[in-house]
Amino acid sequence: MTATPVTDSPARPAFARDARVVVPTRHPGRWAMAAVILVLVAGAITQVIGNERFQWDVVGDYLFAEPILQGVARTLMLTVAAMTIGVVLGVVVAVLRLSPNPILSSAAWAYSWFFRGTPLLVQLLFWYFLGALYPTIGAGSFSWSANDLISPLTAALLGLGLNEAAYMSEIVRGGILSVPPGQAEAASAVGMRRSQVMRRVVLPQAMRVIIPPTGNETIGMLKHTALVLVIGYSELMTSASLIYSRTYQTIPLLIVAALWYLAISAVLSVGQFFIERHFGRGFSHHRVSRRGSRATRKGEAVA
Amino acid sequence: MTTTTADEPMFQAWDVHKSFGHVEVLKGIDMSVERGEVVCLLGPSGSGKSTFLRCINHLEKFDRGEMWVGGQRVGYRPHGDKLKELNEREVAQRRSGIGMVFQGFNLFGHRTALENVMEGPVVVRREKRAVAEQRARDLLGRVGLADRVDNYPSQLSGGQQQRVAIARALAMQPDLMLFDEPTSALDPELVGDVLAVMRQLAEDGMTMIVVTHELGFAREVADRVYFMDGGVVVESGPPSEVLERPREARTQAFLSKVLA
Numbered sequence: 001m002t003a004t005p006v007t008d009s010p011a012r013p014a015f016a017r018d019a020r021v022v023v024p025t026r027h028p029g030r031w032a033m034a035a036v037i038l039v040l041v042a043g044a045i046t047q048v049i050g051n052e053r054f055q056w057d058v059v060g061d062y063l064f065a066e067p068i069l070q071g072v073a074r075t076l077m078l079t080v081a082a083m084t085i086g087v088v089l090g091v092v093v094a095v096l097r098l099s100p101n102p103i104l105s106s107a108a109w110a111y112s113w114f115f116r117g118t119p120l121l122v123q124l125l126f127w128y129f130l131g132a133l134y135p136t137i138g139a140g141s142f143s144w145s146a147n148d149l150i151s152p153l154t155a156a157l158l159g160l161g162l163n164e165a166a167y168m169s170e171i172v173r174g175g176i177l178s179v180p181p182g183q184a185e186a187a188s189a190v191g192m193r194r195s196q197v198m199r200r201v202v203l204p205q206a207m208r209v210i211i212p213p214t215g216n217e218t219i220g221m222l223k224h225t226a227l228v229l230v231i232g233y234s235e236l237m238t239s240a241s242l243i244y245s246r247t248y249q250t251i252p253l254l255i256v257a258a259l260w261y262l263a264i265s266a267v268l269s270v271g272q273f274f275i276e277r278h279f280g281r282g283f284s285h286h287r288v289s290r291r292g293s294r295a296t297r298k299g300e301a302v303a
Numbered sequence: 304m305t306t307t308t309a310d311e312p313m314f315q316a317w318d319v320h321k322s323f324g325h326v327e328v329l330k331g332i333d334m335s336v337e338r339g340e341v342v343c344l345l346g347p348s349g350s351g352k353s354t355f356l357r358c359i360n361h362l363e364k365f366d367r368g369e370m371w372v373g374g375q376r377v378g379y380r381p382h383g384d385k386l387k388e389l390n391e392r393e394v395a396q397r398r399s400g401i402g403m404v405f406q407g408f409n410l411f412g413h414r415t416a417l418e419n420v421m422e423g424p425v426v427v428r429r430e431k432r433a434v435a436e437q438r439a440r441d442l443l444g445r446v447g448l449a450d451r452v453d454n455y456p457s458q459l460s461g462g463q464q465q466r467v468a469i470a471r472a473l474a475m476q477p478d479l480m481l482f483d484e485p486t487s488a489l490d491p492e493l494v495g496d497v498l499a500v501m502r503q504l505a506e507d508g509m510t511m512i513v514v515t516h517e518l519g520f521a522r523e524v525a526d527r528v529y530f531m532d533g534g535v536v537v538e539s540g541p542p543s544e545v546l547e548r549p550r551e552a553r554t555q556a557f558l559s560k561v562l563a
């Protein structure tokens with residue numbers, strides 16, 4: 001190393017006449033790519049719409065037909081109800097799974113092993129035919145005929161919900177484990193009890209990790225509800241198939257069903273966006289919440 | 304909260320033993336801290352300082368011995384001639400009167416500075432939000448963060464986060480404050496702000512047990528210093544003795560290493 005003179009600032013090199021301004025980087029490639037994609041998509045759409053074998057007039061006739069709308073309503077109801085059961089029970093199973101009590105954690109493990117390890121179709125049929133295995137449910141004067149209790153709807157909700165809970169429990173467990181243990185320790189140190197630690201500190205932060213795969217599960221559930229066909233409950237797919245088995249307009253009715261599934265998925269994705277934003281507060285790197293940014297600016301003004 | 308009489312120590316430990324598996328990391332610790340006293344715990348890494356501190360609010364269990372805070376037994380109750388663990392509610396209740404500040408801050412990431420400080424009083428003490436908020440603002444003002452109340456932890460520097468963490472612990476109006484290397488994770492230029500807050504706290508009469516490598520702080524603020532090594536207290540006394548004229552070879556070796 002040769003000795004260099006120590007100065008406060010480096011000498012300005014000769015080529016640096018003025019301090020220069022950085023111009024934003026342009027992305028001409030992106031625009032070209034966008035144009036290509038736009039042309040391809042427009043071509044595909046005109047091709048599909050122009051093909052009269054798709055029978056768009058039939059699609060139009062049935063899109064808002066009474067039985068289809070009823071099917072949409074039932075699909076939505078099944079999805080919401082089964083996911084609610086799945087999420088609530090899934091959280092319970094996940095918390096039990098992480099319990100220090102080995103009995104509880106093994107029971108929770110066995111639950112998700114069983115319900116993930118058998119086909120959903122089998123589970124649905126099993127609930128539906130429970131009456132054949134156990135003609136009465138309950139004990140003594142508190143007993144009911146299983147056939148009265150297990151309607152196609154209850155069998156559908158039990159089958160879809162309990163199965164979903166097994167998957168959700170793994171998602172929730174992953175979320176809980178993603179929260180640094182220091183968070184729970186700090187919460188315990190101020191005197192919170194285990195349930196308060198979980199509710200107030202761990203789960204809200206686990207949500208960031210839990211929400212995206214739960215969005216997947218919900219959209220998956222939307223389509224899995226079609227399986228309840230096997231136990232005689234009807235929803236969107238059943239309504240569509242009942243019509244095309246009568247009229248043989250199979251393709252247009254499948255399109256009707258697909259359009260509804262797409263529309264509902266879009267609404268669910270928008271919902272997911274807002275839920276993610278809510279639980280991301282305090283963590284986003286790109287976006288500073290309005291309250292936070294105001295305070296930051298104020299802070300800088302003072303500093 | 305406190306049931307001590309004025310001359311009874313705020314904290315006492317007798318013969319505390321603790322093993323992780325077959326490794327004994329605390330081998331019979333005795334300690335006594337008077338009300339309003341500041342005690343610094345020094346010692347090489349792995350000597351059991353954090354483990355001892357965590358036993359005080361029962362974040363860690365111990366196998367033998369006794370600990371008392373403010374006239375109450377910590378973690379266990381007598382059961383015949385043995386000790387039995389307290390139930391969850393009792394453990395939580397004891398912890399709420401002991402403040403703890405961690406090396407890694409551990410602020411609740413989804414809550415603003417103000418909400419972090421309010422969380423304990425609102426959730427554990429069931430205080431009215433308005434009351435808790437007023438005290439939280441006062442406390443954040445005291446640690447020099449009046450203009451940062453609405454910031455999330457990710458928007459604060461390490462030094463600011465640690466001061467929020469101190470305010471969060473103080474919000475529970477603790478009898479005793481525990482600090483586990485509160486400045487070890489900070490950039491050097493931020494250490495001073497945190498130490499200044501702790502010094503003020505000591506002047507205000509808070510009883511404090513501080514694990515630290517900041518010898519300057521120990522010398523100026525501590526009433527007494529404990530030097531730990533290998534799970535035992537090697538030497539204890541006023542800083543003027545332990546830090547200036549250590550009697551034990553292990554203390555001398557440690558100090559010369561830290562000062563080098």
Ligand SMILES: Nc1ncnc2c1ncn2[C@@H]1O[C@H](COP(=O)(O)OP(=O)(O)O)[C@@H](O)[C@H]1O
Nearest residue numbers: 323324328346347348349350351352353354355
């Ligand atoms: N959870 C744990 N499981 C097993 N060993 C541990 C655990 N926590 C600490 N130890 C061990 O206990 C000893 C004391 O650790 P610690 O109290 O953290 O020391 P210090 O804070 O003085 O650096 C170390 O040998 C460490 O490896």
Ligand SMILES: [Mg+2]
Nearest residue numbers: 352353354484
């Ligand atoms: Mg330590």
